[in-house]
Amino acid sequence: MLPVRIHRFARPLLAATAIATILAGCSVGSVGGGGDSGSAGATNITVLYGTGTANDTLFKALSDGFTAANPDIKLTLETQPTGTEGDNLTKTKLSTGEMADVFYYNSGSLFQALNPDTNLAPLTDQPWVDQLSAEMKTVVSTPNGTYGAPLGTTFAGGVLYNKKVYDKLGLKVPTSWAEFDANNKKILADGKVTPIEQTFGDTWTSQLFVLGDFANVAAQDPNWAADYTANKAKYSDQPALQAFKNQQQTHADGYYNKNFASAKFDDGVKAIATGTAAHYPMLTAVLSTVVQNYPENVDDVGFFPLPAQDAANTQMTLWLPNAIYIPKTTEGAKLDAAKKFVAWVNSTEGCAVQQKAGSVSGPYAISSCTLPDSVPAAVKDMQPYLDNKKVSPALEFLSPIKGPNLENITVEVGSGISSAEKGAKQYDEDVKKQAQQLGLEGW
C-alpha cells in the first residue's frame, strides 16, 4: 500500500514538469502505440505502467528513444490505474498470464507480494545487475534471484531547510535532536521566520516526522523492521516512539507556522523556497516542484536527515525508485527484446532520456546512471550520507505493514489533539488490521 502512496507523493510534482513538456507539443494522446502493426520481422513488445501525466511523458520518451535505437523492436504502451486498484490488477494479470511483456511497478514489499519466484522472469544474469546499489538490489530481489531494474532516482525523507536563513542566523546543520531544537529556538527568538513549516491541509505531509525517522530507529535496532513485521516491535515503545514524541514537542514549543492546520503542501514548498520558514520535514521528491515553481530559489533549499536524539544514530531514510519487471509469460524473441529494453533504460542513452523527461530528486540506484552536473543543492546534501553508508531504506521497503491512518494520527499528535503515547498506541492498533488482512504470521 504505502509504496504506491509515497510514490504518489511525487507524482503530482513530477506531473508539473510533465505538463510543461506536453504544452511544448508532446501529445499524450498518442500513447498506446502507432496505428500500423509494424514492419515484417519486427518484434512487438507491450509495456505496462500506471497511468499519470508524469508517467505518460516518461514512458512516451523512453519508447521513442528505445525504438529509435532499436528499429527492429516495436513498443506498445499500455496503462492501468495506480494505487490499490493497480495492485489488484497487477496481481490478477500475473496470475491469469495476461501481463504485458514488461511492466512498471513498486519495488520493496509490494514487489515481494507479487510472488516473484513463480511469476517473474529472473534477470540475475543480466550485466546491469552488478551495477545496482546494495539497497536497490534487495528491494527487487528474492533469495533466488533479481527481477527488476530501477527506473527513476531515489529520494530521501528528512528536513528541507532554507540555506539563506541558516547563513543569516549563523546556524549549523544539526546532527542531533538537541542541536536541531537549539536551532529552532534561535529561529523562534529571532522572530522573523517560522522555525518549522507544517501543512496539515494536505494530511500526508504530516507523516514525515515518523516516516523520516525510521533510519534512526534502524540505527539503534537493526532488527526493528523484522520484529515489527513479526508483531514483536511496536511504535508505542522506544526507539520508535521517539518520532511521535518529537512531533508532539515541536508543536508544544510553538515552532510551527500559525496556519499549520490549514496550510497546503504548495504553501509549504513556497515557504521553504522563499525562506519564510527555516525547516520543512519533507521528501526530496518535492524538489521538482521547487525547480518548477521557484527556479531562482532551487539552491537556497538544502537537506539534512531528521536528527536522532544521539548524533551517532542519525541516518538518512531513503526511498527507492519503482522498477520494471518481465513476467514469466514473456518468451522467445519477445523475452530477448524485453530484456534489451530493461537494459537500455539504465544505459547512458536511457538515463539521458529519463533525465530529460523526469526530474532528479536524489542519486540513482544504479551506477550506470550518473547525476547531471547541475543538481539541486539538496540532492548534493544527500551524498555524504550515502558515501558514509549512514542510510537505511524506508520502512515500507523492509516491512509490508503500513496502517492506513498514520496521516490522521500524526495530524492529531502534531496539532496537540492527542499525545505521542496515545497516537503511537492508536497506530499500533491501526497496523494490526493491515497485518491481519495480509495474513501475516503472529498477528
Added chain:
Amino acid sequence: MVSTLTPSGVQTASNQARPRRRRRSPYPLWFFAIPGLLFIVLFAIPTFASFYFSLTRWTLSTTEFIGLDNFILFFKEPTLVSGFTHTFIYAFLTSAAKVVLGMLLGVLLTSKIIGRGYLRSVVFFPVLVSTIGVGLTFKILLDPFNGLVNKTLAAVGITGPGWLTDPSLALYSVIGVDVWKGIGIATLIYIAGMVAIPQEYYEAAKVDGSTGRQMFFNITLPLLRPATTTVILLSLIGGLRSFDLIWAMTKGGPGFTSDVIASVIYKQYQAGFYGLSTAGNVVLFVVVAAIVVPMSIYFNRQEAPR
C-alpha cells in the same frame, strides 16, 4: 448496497399479478419476472452477499471465513466510538435545525411578503447545487486566514476561529453548512403542508378573536405534523449516513475529530479492508434501521386519520 434493501418491489409485483380485481391484470405473469429478477440480482443477492462477506477476510480474489472477528475488530476500532458520537450529533442537530428553521422559513414564505417567489427560490437554491461543490466552496470560504468569512469578521474587529481546523469546532461547522444546504427541502415540505391547511380554520379562529401566536400553535403546528414527520425522517436518515459533505470539507479531520461512521467505513475500504468495511456497513444498516423504523411507525400511528 445494504441500506437499499426494500422488499416493496417484490410485493408490488406479486400484488398486481394476483387477479384480485375483477379485471385480470393486462400484463402476463412473466412480465413481472423481469423486474423480480432485476430486484433479486441487483439488490437481494448483493445484500445477502454482503452479510456473508462481512464474516470473512476478503481480498477481492480470496476469502477466508473468520466468523464474527470483523465485527469484534470493528467495535474495537478506536475511532469508531467517536465516529458514532459524531454521527448522532450530526444527525440530531441537522434534523432539529431543519425542523425549526424550515418551519420558520415556511411560515415566512407563505405569508404575504414582498418578493416571496424570489425568496422561495433563494432558499431552495442550495439544494440544487452539488454537495461536493458546496463543501469545497465552504472550505475556501471558511479558511482561517484567507477565507472570506474570517476576513469579514476581521474587518469588524473579530478574530474568527479556525472553523474547519479547530478540533472542537470542525464538526459543527460542517453541520452548519449541511443545514444551509438542506434547509430548502425542509422549507419546501413545510410550505406545501401549510398551503394544504384550509383557510377556513384561520377565518373561524379570527372570528373567535385568536391572536397570530394562538393560530400558529393551535392550527398550524398540529396540522403540520405530517410535514414535520417527513422532515425529521428525511434529515435523520440523511444525517446518519452523511458522508459527502464531511469528506469534501474535512475528510474527517483534523485527525479524527469530525469522523462519522460512513467516513470510518470509507477509509477502511480505501485501505483494502474489504471484509471489515462490509461488516461496518452491516452495522450501519442495522443502526439506521433500528432508529428509523420504530420512529416511522411511531409517527405514522400518531398521525390523525383525516
